[in-house]
Amino acid sequence: NAGVTQTPKFQVLKTGQSMTLQCAQDMNHNSMYWYRQDPGMGLRLIYYSASEGTTDKGEVPNGYNVSRLNKREFSLRLESAAPSQTSVYFCASSNSFINEKLFFGSGTQLSVL
Amino acid sequence: GNSVTQMEGPVTLSEEAFLTINCTYTATGYPSLFWYVQYPGEGLQLLLKATKADDKGSNKGFEATYRKETTSFHLEKGSVQVSDSAVYFCALSSYGNNRLAFGKGNQVVVIP
Numbered sequence: 244n245a246g247v248t249q250t251p252k253f254q255v256l257k258t259g260q261s262m263t264l265q266c267a268q269d270m271n272h273n274s275m276y277w278y279r280q281d282p283g284m285g286l287r288l289i290y291y292s293a294s295e296g297t298t299d300k301g302e303v304p305n306g307y308n309v310s311r312l313n314k315r316e317f318s319l320r321l322e323s324a325a326p327s328q329t330s331v332y333f334c335a336s337s338n339s340f341i342n343e344k345l346f347f348g349s350g351t352q353l354s355v356l
Numbered sequence: 357g358n359s360v361t362q363m364e365g366p367v368t369l370s371e372e373a374f375l376t377i378n379c380t381y382t383a384t385g386y387p388s389l390f391w392y393v394q395y396p397g398e399g400l401q402l403l404l405k406a407t408k409a410d411d412k413g414s415n416k417g418f419e420a421t422y423r424k425e426t427t428s429f430h431l432e433k434g435s436v437q438v439s440d441s442a443v444y445f446c447a448l449s450s451y452g453n454n455r456l457a458f459g460k461g462n463q464v465v466v467i468p
Contacts, residue, residue: 247399276456285445285460286400333399345392345456347399 245269249334249348256324256355264319264351266334274337275317276301276345277309279330286333292317324355358383360446362459370467371438377431377462379420379446387450389413389422389429394443394461403431403444441466 247268256262268275277289288301290309298309306328308320317336321328332351337343363378381387388407392400404413409424420431429446446459 283460286458288456335399344390344402344405345400347401349397349399 247334247336247346247348249332249351251351252349253352254354256321256353258325258355260324260355261320261322262324263321264332264334264353265316266318266348267316268334268336268346269315270336270338270346271314272336272338272346273314274339274343275311276335276337277307277317277319278333278335279303280333280350281330289319289332324353326355329353329355358387358448358450358457360448360457360459362446362462366463366465368465368467369436372435373466375431375433375436375440375464377444377446377464379429379431379459381427381429381446381448383427383448383450385450387448389420390447390449390456391418391420391429391431392445392447392458394445396442400445436464436466438466438468440464 250265273294276291278286280286287303289303289307290301292298292311295314310318334348335345337345359382361380390405391403393403394400404415406413406422409422412421418433420429443461443463445461447456449456
């Protein structure tokens, strides 16, 4: 079972460049999430989508946009990358929005120079 | 708001030693509590959970008990193995709060 698939696994950008992180899940989950992981900070929620057709801001949404393309796919876009966005990004999904087990992808390591 | 506090710093211990990682929380209502584990190079995966006071979650020899009186959910394992080396995150979610709050994580290194 593929579970949650993220692409790419690694990416290096220059300041000001744009890119989209892709995420897809094959578990028919309703809810999807984007987190960033920074040393000493744990995981912080960037955006989430409680169900197909809806998206909402999390703790640290500035500099990011998201698209819930369909039930399977949830992409994260950096319009103009900044060094402060250097991080490891994780996509996750769950069957329902609250009190449910999250399934995580293997992450994207992004460096912005 | 909801928050989770984990003990500071990495944990280094020898194989077969006893492991405890402390986790305390602040939350409104009646949260569910989780421990997630992240092995090197991988995403997080659920290790165990408890959904109400006095519940004990357990998995792979790890245990944690939901203590409402002390607002704690400490993770324990009686005899660790090298394969338990990972980062461990405590987390909570509560009805009506649409965010899963994570602690900062603890790196655990088990030495043969």
